[in-house]
Amino acid sequence: MLKDFKDTIIAPVTGVQPSAVAILRISGSQAIDISKKVFSHWPSEFKYRYAYYGTFKNSDDGLLIAFENNKSFTGEECVEWQIHGSLASIQSLIDLSCREGARFAKPGEFTMRAYFNGKIDLTRAEAIKDSIDAKTESHFRLASNVRNGKIYLECLDIKKSILKILAQVEASTDFSEEVGDLNTLEVSEVLTLLLKKLDLLLNSKSSSKLLRKGVRIALVGKPNAGKSSILNMCLGRARAIVTDIPGTTRDTIEESIEIAGFPCILVDTAGLRTARDIVEQIGIDKSKDELENADIVWYVYDASLGWSTEDQEVYGNITCPKIKIANKSDLIRLIPEGIKISTFTSQGHQDLMLATKKLVPGIDIENQIYLNERQTDLLEKIHNLMINSLHTIQNNYSSDLLSVDLYTVIRYISEILGESANPDVIQEIFSEFCLGK
Ligand SMILES: Nc1nc2c(ncn2[C@@H]2O[C@H](COP(=O)(O)OP(=O)(O)OP(=O)(O)O)[C@@H](O)[C@H]2O)c(=O)[nH]1
Ligand SMILES: [Mg+2]
Structure with missing residues (x-):
């Protein structure tokens, strides 16, 4: 192009x-x-x-x-x-x-x-933007791998193998007397290998998504449990207002931190209780939305008051990965349920980070590929077509069917690389770049 x-x-x-x-x-x-x-x-x-x-x-x-x-x-x-x-x-x-x-x-x-x-190619162009936007070192290194051609080379490899199969299919149709029938066993072996390759590529899709949008961690619990204090402790600065008046936080507050190489968004929320006024009600509704949208929930309770049935009711209904945090543990002797934290002494801060790290998928810089939504979407389509192709060949269906699917695979690969991408898509990709890039 x-x-x-x-x-x-x-x-x-x-x-x-x-x-x-x-x-x-x-x-x-x-x-x-x-x-x-x-x-x-x-x-x-x-x-x-x-x-x-x-x-x-x-x-x-x-x-x-x-x-x-x-x-x-x-x-x-x-x-x-x-x-x-x-x-x-x-x-x-x-x-x-x-x-x-x-x-x-x-x-x-x-x-x-x-x-x-x-x-x-287009994947390397996109990776230039990702390298600039990267918020963590691991995100940057993964984007650099793509910038250096990791997706480009994988796609070229797949394309080469598919073109070879297509040549064999065509030769066996047009010159069957000279070259004989299509070696279906060999073709299905190649397709199986290519599917494994695609599986490996697509394995990175969920961690790529998390890197792109950040891991959303919601701080949820009753009023006065110490959610805002925990946010401040993790940021190392007094970002959110902390008072002993229950219901201090009325709106959600979002701040970025890095955990295990992932950009994370800590979301402080309004304490859950029966709202005293309309403003608090809106805040509590937002807290409930955060409970739905979070990738991880830090459920905070006041250890000096103990774990209540209300706490259990909310905590039990959280479906995403969650961590129970016993805050104000400086006020009690007994070992409470969950991770012991005191925002006054920072006790338990490291334990909280370690427990959260376990819930965040690990990043394998060497083998993982950073995929964006456009690439993931096209790779998934390619994956489906390859499964169809394998099915066609294993059931001895018409080789025309095989050709149609494999030519579509070639078209999708060209789209990933930008050899035949839609001009509007190209325009949109570059319009998101910063000035001077
Ligand atoms: N003793 C003790 N007090 C704490 C600790 N963490 C927070 N507090 C106190 O608990 C009170 C409430 O803290 P916040 O961080 O505002 O609690 P919150 O959960 O954000 O409260 P809402 O915004 O009302 O939902 C404040 O007076 C804090 O100083 C702690 O580790 N130990
Ligand atoms: Mg608060």
Whole structure:
């Protein structure tokens, strides 16, 4: 899916300004010409991928590095200017470049060009965004694996094997006298192996989903049990209001933390009781929604008051993985039910983390593949078609049926890789990128 881009585009590729240094990237057929006009020390013996120090036309000074199209990120001539990261310097150089014929780049436009210019396939383009969005190191490393071609290579492998089967099917139909009948045993062995490969890929789908959306942990319990105090203890700061008045928290509060390499969202909720007013009722309804939507529930009770029938009623109805937390354990001697916590002394904090880790699926950085929803969806369709194909071959049904299914598999693989993806899908993917990427 190659495309010829006429415009030369420019944007800062570094983040929040002001900063010590900013990098402006200019990409397209005029990148060098425009750079020559704004950089006053253009070297007489210019070389690509060499850093040159000099002054820019807006009187800033910095470095310039140019990349030829087969070595650049975008697959076009590309020049990067490292300048002072002041808004004024950045804006004036962008204005100067636009006057010389460049245009300000749209979000994701550099990566989109890299994709259309055949530098990367769609899975690697998506992984660039995932790498930028990653909130934990393990998420970043999994996204990097995809960026380095893990899904791309797996898909190419599957595609190659399917094309081979299709060639055999066609040869056995068109030239049966020369090549003989289709070796159904061999084909079903290959299909079985491919199905195992797909199973392995799809095994990562639930942990990929959790990495993407974060593990939602709801802090639930009666008023005054110490839910907000536990939230604050886990964050290491006083995020939620804590008082001894039951019903202090009225709305849900969400904050991110990392547990076992997973981004987790801790959700503090309003204490469960018969509401005293409409505001509290809305808060309690939200707490009940959180109970439904959570991946894990931390059920908190006041250990000094003991485990009540109301606690048991709510706790017993929680269907997702749950942890019983006996808070205020500094107030009692007896070992209560659940994990003993005191937010006053931080006792039990580590135990809580360890117990939660056990409920979060482990991450195997080497073997796991980070899949997004688009890829998962297509891989599942491929998986179903392969099961059909295996069924067709094992029951000696018409080889036309086999061809139709396997050609559809090829089409779906091409969609995963972006070789034949719908333009609207492509547009949507790149529109979610940040500016300068
Ligand atoms: N002794 C003792 N008191 C605690 C502990 N944790 C919290 N408290 C106290 O218990 C009271 C209630 O704490 P919160 O964290 O506001 O309780 P909550 O469950 O969020 O209450 P609501 O928002 O009303 O649902 C406050 O006075 C806290 O200081 C603890 O570990 N030990
Ligand atoms: Mg509270």
